[in-house]
Amino acid sequence: MPPDSVSNEKLESYDSDGSEVHIDSVEEEEEEEDFGSFEYSEEEEFPIDEEEGEELEDYDDIISNSESQFGDDFDIEPSTNGTTFTSGSSPNNGHATTDSIGNSRRGDEYSYGLTQGQFREESTSLVNSTPMKFKTYTTMDLIDKMHKQCRKLSEILVISQDNVINLLQFFSWNSERLMEDYVTDPMKVRKDAGLLEDSHDLTGVCTTYPKTNPFSCFICCDDKLTTYKLACNHEYCTDCYGRYVEDRLSEGRVIKCPDCDLTLQTRDIDNICGEGSSLKLLESSMKEYVERLRAFKWCPAPDCKGIVEVLNMSEVKDLVNEGKIPFVRCGSEGHQFCVSCLFENHSPAPCQITKNWITKCKDDSETVKWILTNTQTCPRCETSIEKNGGCNHMTCKKCRHEFCWICLGDWKLHGSSYYNCTRTGTKDQIITNENKKTIASTKESLKRYLHFYNLFSVHEVSTKLDMARCSVVQSTVRDLQVVSGISWIEAQFIADSAKVLLSGRQCLKWSYPLAFYCDSTPLLNIFENVQAELAMAVESLSKMFEIEDPAEIVEKKKEFIDDCGVVLLRQNAVLSCMKELLESKTLPDEAFILKKSVR
């Protein structure tokens, strides 16, 4: 099948899915030419499970075809459990998109690509974030992988799989060292790891004592009826033994008899702590396993157990040096994160800036938080003032300025409304004015940092709120679908808008550290203006999500889509402006960034 028809078919199928494709026309034109007929297949998110067989054939066609078209822009990676192919950087804009298809049982296949459903937000953020080639795993996938490694080693070393697990845990999953040491001196390795000298492994014995002659346990000093012991004959009651083992399950290392170096086998652990307990130990030892493999990264999102294997680890350093963000997306919940910083995708800020910013925030944030929550600055002389009680009528000790603690406005204008401040919005005014001032003294620099930190953290908090709000809105709309019979396709715009909102928010958030590290130039002014526009667009879209009534949301579909369009446009503007900023050397070099401190 010629690639053209494949892609057209895909496009149609998407259109019939009803995803809103027109919004992404923002940047479409300039790319269309370069991609030619290949464009759609690159944007395609490959359906994995349903149409695997057919798809594979089709894509093979595409690969061979595209190879001839683009030469070395594409490389095919042989893979044992599926076909992985990567469609490399497109010639004009230098960003790479990676797709892979496969049918592996473990190593959950992912397909990273630009989907119509995701609009073009990926593409816009690609200005400096570069998707890596990667594979995602769940903890179960990795356990399978670990078992497979054990099976292999067990065949090579001719020892039982249980023993191999113990040995690997003992060697912190360094299988090369295990092999080497075991081949040199198997007895010594077995002894060190606490395994019995002969290969046949004995399981421990569970004994039940009669009530008339109970067992006196050394650990709890109580009389007990059931005990457990290994071949070493060190016997303890099952309660104490269980507690002892349980305490160690999360440590991921071999568990030894409390009194000697004999190691508990998988079966011993299951016997003592119940079926499946040994799996817990295996899971916890996975931490070491993953850390041993440099290309494997845990998803940094809180509570996320996703693991990603980066296939082109060697390129990370270069990308970071080029100011690009090597990012991947974890399998379980699709969190995007930067492989170099192990932090969420921080586009548009480059890695170096992110690292500096995060360290800075860590160093200063406690102080800053205290200052932010406990003090206000005098509106006239800008001294930090802590209010330690009393009314809101403040008089600055330094400049004798009288002002209102709540709105920071001149007290004289307050008249008689002593305790109820009615004047709102003044504070915001002050912040925007501060924006324009140039930074000179250290005090100014602290204020400048506070200002950016404040903006950054405000958007961080907003991101969380937005996420919560988005999911609420999506579920209400889903309910509405059931009741009023609006089709899934028609309601899809909500999910899409949510994605745009979150990516816009993220872009906005990370643009502040960037601006913080930039020298003050006219270009920065432009950047800040563009930034402010994006902020407005994001806020406006965020506001749309506050609508409670699902029917109204559906009615306002067009407004949602328009707002999304604006956000995307402005996000683009921020990103291209950022690119100029980076290129114009407004950004101080690395050393300078490190030196620039608040105090």
Added chain:
Amino acid sequence: MSRVKRILKELEDVQKDTSASITLVLVSESDLSHLTGTFLGPPDTPYANGRFQVDIHIPNEYPFKPPQMKFDTKVYHPNISSVTGAICLDILKDAWTPILTLKSSLISLQSLLQSPEPSDPQDAEVAKHYLSDLAGFQKTAKYWTEIYASADAGKKNGGSDSSKDGDDAKLYGIDEATVGNFQNMGFDRAKIIEVLRRLGFKKVESGEPRTENKVIEELLK
């Protein structure tokens, strides 16, 4: 309840043992979680003839979690903080297993005094002293044992330090001749010791003008 039973049994066991190299008593009769243990310094070491007192707190999870121990008696040893008495010993941390007892822990402390592990120090300054000048270290450790851990040390702990000239230098393992040299230059003794401690010098040979100058520079500040 197994914890109570176990602690009582351990107390009984130690008290039955009449060899008296180890003692274990409750600090207050009503509180089973706070004990005081003592043991004799191992012979043929700078700690010989000393009796060392250890403060023991027993966590609720005992015997599954290790007891918290620290020296009440000041000890000059690489693995024991010379200031707080904190102990760096694996069995009191992750190598603890429930079959270890308070008695066996105290015996382990005894053997820790016998065989220090300067490569994994608790007190970096002492460890440095141990590695660079073993004889000097032993002299200081012996001196500490004499003034802090000898039979009548209990009441001596506080004020006796400065009663005798030379005590303070000896206490920090600083070479008396070195202090004398600087004193001859007209510097104040207490200041010399303070500076030498701060710079981490135990001894300054007259053949090392560089170090000497550095000390003088500090002294003149």
